[in-house]
Amino acid sequence: xxxxxxxxxxxxxxxxxxxxxxxxxxxELHGNMFADQCDKCKKxxxxxxxxxxxGQKYSGEDCPAYRQDGRKCRxxxxxxxxxxxxxxxxDDLTISDTHAMMADLSIVMGSTLQIIPAGNMPTYTKKxxxxxKLVICNLQPTKHAKRADLNIHTYVDDIMTMLMDKLDLKIxxxxxxxxxxxxxxxxxxxEQGFIDWTQCPTLAKTLKKLxxxxxxxxxxMKREEKKRKSLDYARQNKMRKRxxxxxxxxxxxxxxxxxxxxxxxxxEVQEENAGMDVTAPENKLHLNALPQNTSAKVEVTDQVQxxxxxxxxxxxxxxxxxxxxxxxxxxxQDVLGxxxxxxxxxxxxVLDKVKIKESELKxxxxxxxxxxEAMVNEDNKAAAQDNLNxxxxxxxxxxxxxxxxxxxxxxxxxxxxxxxxxxISAKANYTLSTSEKALTSPLAGL
Numbered sequence: 001x002x003x004x005x006x007x008x009x010x011x012x013x014x015x016x017x018x019x020x021x022x023x024x025x026x027x028e029l030h031g032n033m034f035a036d037q038c039d040k041c042k043k044x045x046x047x048x049x050x051x052x053x054x055g056q057k058y059s060g061e062d063c064p065a066y067r068q069d070g071r072k073c074r075x076x077x078x079x080x081x082x083x084x085x086x087x088x089x090x091d092d093l094t095i096s097d098t099h100a101m102m103a104d105l106s107i108v109m110g111s112t113l114q115i116i117p118a119g120n121m122p123t124y125t126k127k128x129x130x131x132x133k134l135v136i137c138n139l140q141p142t143k144h145a146k147r148a149d150l151n152i153h154t155y156v157d158d159i160m161t162m163l164m165d166k167l168d169l170k171i172x173x174x175x176x177x178x179x180x181x182x183x184x185x186x187x188x189x190x191e192q193g194f195i196d197w198t199q200c201p202t203l204a205k206t207l208k209k210l211x212x213x214x215x216x217x218x219x220x221m222k223r224e225e226k227k228r229k230s231l232d233y234a235r236q237n238k239m240r241k242r243x244x245x246x247x248x249x250x251x252x253x254x255x256x257x258x259x260x261x262x263x264x265x266x267x268e269v270q271e272e273n274a275g276m277d278v279t280a281p282e283n284k285l286h287l288n289a290l291p292q293n294t295s296a297k298v299e300v301t302d303q304v305q306x307x308x309x310x311x312x313x314x315x316x317x318x319x320x321x322x323x324x325x326x327x328x329x330x331x332x333q334d335v336l337g338x339x340x341x342x343x344x345x346x347x348x349x350v351l352d353k354v355k356i357k358e359s360e361l362k363x364x365x366x367x368x369x370x371x372x373e374a375m376v377n378e379d380n381k382a383a384a385q386d387n388l389n390x391x392x393x394x395x396x397x398x399x400x401x402x403x404x405x406x407x408x409x410x411x412x413x414x415x416x417x418x419x420x421x422x423x424i425s426a427k428a429n430y431t432l433s434t435s436e437k438a439l440t441s442p443l444a445g446l
Contacts, residue, residue: 003167006099010111010118012081017046017197018179020172024200027092027099029118031081034181035197038063040075046195048185055083064194091204093117098211100124108136110156113144123147128218 007026009016014034016026033050036059037043043065051059056078063075082088100106100121113119113136123144125132136142137152137159145151152159164171176182180195189195 003169005103006096008096008100008118008121010115014050014181018181019174020178023197024203027096027199028080029088029092029096031079031089032197033079033081035080036061036077037080038065038073038075039078041065041067041073042198043073043075044080044197044199045077046180046184046197048181051079051081053079054081056080056086065192088117089199091199091201094204094208094211095199096121097124098207098214101128101211101214104129104131105133105135108134108138108142108148109159110138111142112138112140113142119143128214 004025007016007021009026009028010030012028012031012033014032016028017032017034034047035044036047036051037045037056039058041063043063045064053059059077059079061077063073063077065073067073096118101124103125106122106125108122111119113122122134122136126134126147133150134144134148135150135152136145136148137154137156139153139155141151141153142148161171180197183189184195
């Protein structure tokens with residue numbers, strides 16, 4: 001029917017051989033129990049029964065094939081069932097690789113795809129073809145299930161029955177008359193005396209060249225794609241740098257346009273103020289009432305920015321503070337009145353105003369400190385008076401101190417407690433400790 005281009009199998013049961021599949025349409029990567037292979041000429045011969053051994057062991061039979069010179073091959077036959085340590089047959093592996101690369105649709109039937117390289121071959125259709133499709137039919141999930149375009153989890157027999165019905169195709173029945181194993185058992189052999197199951201070496205060489213070309217083209221495409229991506233990346237970096245440079249140039253152009261606007265505003269203001277007496281109160285009020293966004297503010301801002309570039313950090317802060325003071329409008333007025341001044345002159349005028357402001361702040365601070373000191377003195381006097389009042393109350397309950405003690409404290413002795421209180425009140429500068437010393441002697445006598 002030629003609907004299936006090629007079959008790659010890992011089965012060793014020989015059912016593909018007995019079903020009538022031609023040898024040029026199948027690769028048996030893990031061997032076949034119904035075939036033996038010569039260890040010299042590599043000729044494969046169909047057996048009439050399954051091999052009793054595995055691992056390519058000698059079966060004890062001689063090779064029935066003949067060499068090209070007509071002499072019989074003297075090789076020994078071995079089973080064609082591969083064990084884990086055995087190498088895969090070269091011709092079968094080469095042909096299966098190339099067909100896997102060429103396939104635009106790969107269908108996996110009844111395999112978990114765990115054994116490599118056969119397990120990876122179905123994915124070649126996704127690797128070497130941008131529009132390649134992969135379908136996996138298996139009862140359980142496989143390792144390549146995520147890469148498959150379709151996963152069907154059910155029995156393969158049911159899938160094939162429904163597929164053939166969908167394609168309106170009839171499944172052919174098994175015919176024992178064409179079964180190579182049956183024919184060998186019945187000794188219905190061709191003239192050469194055996195049924196040949198050898199893979200075609202010429203086909204393997206042809207497909208090897210084709211497979212190498214496909215792989216080289218794939219690598220070339222990948223290199224070009226990588227180069228294109230690198231060029232695109234470099235082009236993107238170049239465009240990004242160009243945009244950054246343009247973004248840096250845009251503010252300069254905007255500043256130039258803004259400078260033209262400033263010049264026009266300056267000309268308008270000068271024309272408006274031409275012939276105006278700036279010293280007149282009404283005109284001065286008019287200048288002070290200029291809005292904040294006029295050319296005066298623009299010019300002052302430019303001058304301040306120039307000063308900030310030239311001066312250090314301290315002078316920059318001083319200029320900013322001078323512009324932000326209450327009489328900042330007058331500063332703008334002064335600068336507006338003499339636009340042609342140099343940057344140094346403008347800086348000097350502004351710094352002079354800053355010095356005046358600083359001197360005023362120092363005078364205010366000194367005045368505030370003087371007032372605070374006076375308040376502290378008044379508080380100390382009030383505290384001393386309170387202490388003396390307490391002492392006078394204590395003297396009324398005790399005897400009169402002697403004259404020696406009073407003279408020691410610098411007081412003139414009096415005859416009564418009231419006269420003593422009068423003298424103590426007159427001495428407001430005495431502290432509490434002095435008053436306590438005056439009472440030490442009389443209280444000790446008590």
